[in-house]
Amino acid sequence: QVQLVESGGGSVQAGGSLRLSCVVSGYTYSTDCIGWFRQAPGKEREGVAFIDSGGSTYYADSVKGRFTISKDNAKNTLYLYLQMNSLKPEDTAMYYCATDYELDGLGTCSPVADAPGGYWGQGTLVTVSS
Secondary structure (H helix, E strand, O other): OOEEEEEOOEEEEOOOOEEEEEEEEOOOOOOOOEEEEEEOOOOOOEEEEEEOOOOOEEEOOOOOOOEEEEEEEEOOEEEEEEEEOOOOHHHOEEEEEEEOOOEOOOOOOOEOOOOOOOEEOOOEEEEEEO
16 A cells, blocks of 8 residues: 655744655655645646656756755655755645656656646645745
């Protein structure tokens, strides 16, 4: 059974930093993309950062230069991280990690827009105050 569990969210002031973690267990595929998504109240879900099997990373324009995605592999477990620096109030959202979703074919690990499927965590809330 595949499980993704996020942690590390919290409340910070603008300009602060947070490090999100996602523990992925039960996932045996060595390929594929994995990434962080977020959804703010009243807004659509958006992809934030992705990393592929080769370690190449992709970022949304809104977070480039501020966020860094990374991963570590251990026996039957993958650890995914998102280092978030220079946080802004507009970064406030629920953050999710996900993998094995349907890709859009653009080569940036981003998913198809509708019903990408895959495995998702329950989310961790990030609140940035001004």
